[in-house]
Amino acid sequence: MQALPGFRDFLPENCAARNYIFAKWREVARSYGFIEWDGPILEPTELYKKKSGVEIVDQLFNFADKGERDVAMRPELTPTLARVIAAHEREFKKPLKWFSIGRFFRHEKQQRGRLREHFQLNCDIVGENALAADIELLALCIDLLRAFGFTEKVAVVRISDREFWTDFLREKNVPSDRWDELLQIIDKSGRESPENTRAKLGELADPVLAILSEGGKSEKLERLVKGLRGRGLADFIDIDVRIVRGLAYYTGIVFEVFDRGGKLRAIAGGGRYDNLIQQLSDGAVSMPALGFAMGDVVLGELINETAKAREKMQQVIAAEQKIDIYIVIAKEERRADALAQIQELRDRGYRVDYALTPEKVAKQFQTAEQLGARLAILFGDEWPQLKMKDMASGEQQLISSKDLVSRIGSELPR
């Protein structure tokens, strides 16, 4: 029996890599003053039908539960955030800067970088209209990339502004019920032949294609880049007005993160969604908001393909998986004494292991080495003295069993 297609088992090494990603996400988000929250994995399906894009609704893991409720495993966090904010916004000072790390589910066709269960970091700022919030959010996104060891030569943040296009469509007197369709055509233009895009755009083809080939400019986007330049982060940025984002609820600045090599799918994406909270709360609460999500799958691929990032991860994982002390029991008469000391050392927070059943001393030292123990302590003929071995240097010394805990306190300060 295997895991379902698109679902992963996390063996210890994979779990350590996942925890490394989570720890970096958490550390950088907190350095920006973001605080952690979370929602349930299961939500009413209605929450997503209301405002997520068609693609997301088509890929829902949804079903009727035993109480005949139509429920769905969450495909994204933003609708939950809007629901929670609408219910609790009075309890918090604005703007809120919140992050969350968790599992998400989409019933996608299996392909590279896409799984049916994956993890996402979500970072959102709620209650701030100013462009300063967009800059803060983008700076956080870029600093996350930097924390994994990616330079501007490895990753790029493509930035656009939906308002740029909605202003354009308004100016061209295009009725607003056609906007979504046209934005999708623009979004897909990079992956389509120019002829196809031209045919789909109809009478708007000339002006739209002209903008796309020029690159498009706006005063807002320039202010944004300037803000990031002041923080030394602008080299990660490309203005690219083709970016529109599939999700229907975005209203302003939108962005996507890619590898510069262009081999992988998007690493992260997000933007401003100023109307969503109002729409989901049926008008009860109105609040500007913006955010992004970064997934673990493509990120993990890029870490593995980038030597510096991969080595950085492997170093942290190796250190994390090591134990501190291995207790070698050379005489079974000493097992009870050894266990009492093991208890004491674990109580002090050390990672301590030992052989549950009698084993040859050489084999116990071998296990000590495999587990990465920094010290091995031998309980044997020397009792009430113990042999303490530094596993890296091989140095051995005799210590009194009474002094063990204090000696370890100085050898391995916590």
Add this chain to the structure above:
Amino acid sequence: MQALPGFRDFLPENCAARNYIFAKWREVARSYGFIEWDGPILEPTELYKKKSGVEIVDQLFNFADKGERDVAMRPELTPTLARVIAAHEREFKKPLKWFSIGRFFRHEKQQRGRLREHFQLNCDIVGENALAADIELLALCIDLLRAFGFTEKVAVVRISDREFWTDFLREKNVPSDRWDELLQIIDKSGRESPENTRAKLGELADPVLAILSEGGKSEKLERLVKGLRGRGLADFIDIDVRIVRGLAYYTGIVFEVFDRGGKLRAIAGGGRYDNLIQQLSDGAVSMPALGFAMGDVVLGELINETAKAREKMQQVIAAEQKIDIYIVIAKEERRADALAQIQELRDRGYRVDYALTPEKVAKQFQTAEQLGARLAILFGDEWPQLKMKDMASGEQQLISSKDLVSRIGSELPR
């Protein structure tokens, strides 16, 4: 719109409490040399139908996915562990000591201490027959309780042995296809009237009720208690042969953790399941195993009801939620300078916050205090000097903006 019944939103304070529990779980499990792994949230329903108890299968969140697979949101981790071990056991040295922290789902009637989505720590030892492994596992379980600040006056671990009963039933020539039913009657005897239990037990009533009133004894259980006494943990233990555990797959020592007050449901439970891996792998892999799960819901209730444990948690949470530095921008001309320094400090791992838009200085200091900042740094008329305020003592001093990062390095060493 609210969360579904039995599902929780984790607002920042609840999320911090949850993270506190996770961190303690992780820390203590690692001190025992356990390493972390995880499985998917969704599994083939068959995995649970094969071996979980009837109660669990009745409460599954299961459904047909878009590929017509019968899938279920995991109600417990042990079947996934058995599946993963059967597939990968050759890659690891035995015994394995593995732990995992994650979400689990049961469509239960809502009641105190029971939710439909909850978190569990699972700790398992695989590949060791010796009773030393049962003692090690129980010691870990007790040390988890101690880590939260529970004494033996607050929590109790009730221990039993299924073999005690299967030996008894074999001796009485009860056919093995009746064992499960009889074990369930024994399991429920504490919550039933003696007359009901007597009627259900039939001809076995007299000997079983005699054992239950005497308490039951076995050499194995005595060795177990002795092992825990050697570690100073025996005061947490009660031998109670009525404990059988609902899950069908247990084979040896079983245990459940309760509050001594007897007000709450079980905090944790587990035991030996020596045949499960073989059964789930259709005989391909045979390996003894044992483990337990500790849930977050009842544990959280007991923390909140136990003054010492509650204060311990609140202290950690309060410290975790604080930021390090709040940057006060007194003159808008200094905003760009401030942002460059903010970037530098965050790069060094400090938690730094500031007002995204112009605000009165008094209000900014107020926010600094609300966020628990240890230092506030004011960018204003004194430029290129800065005012540094220790938020606890109120002491202020002028420092050069060029020295900011190094000064903060000595004020807030990392």
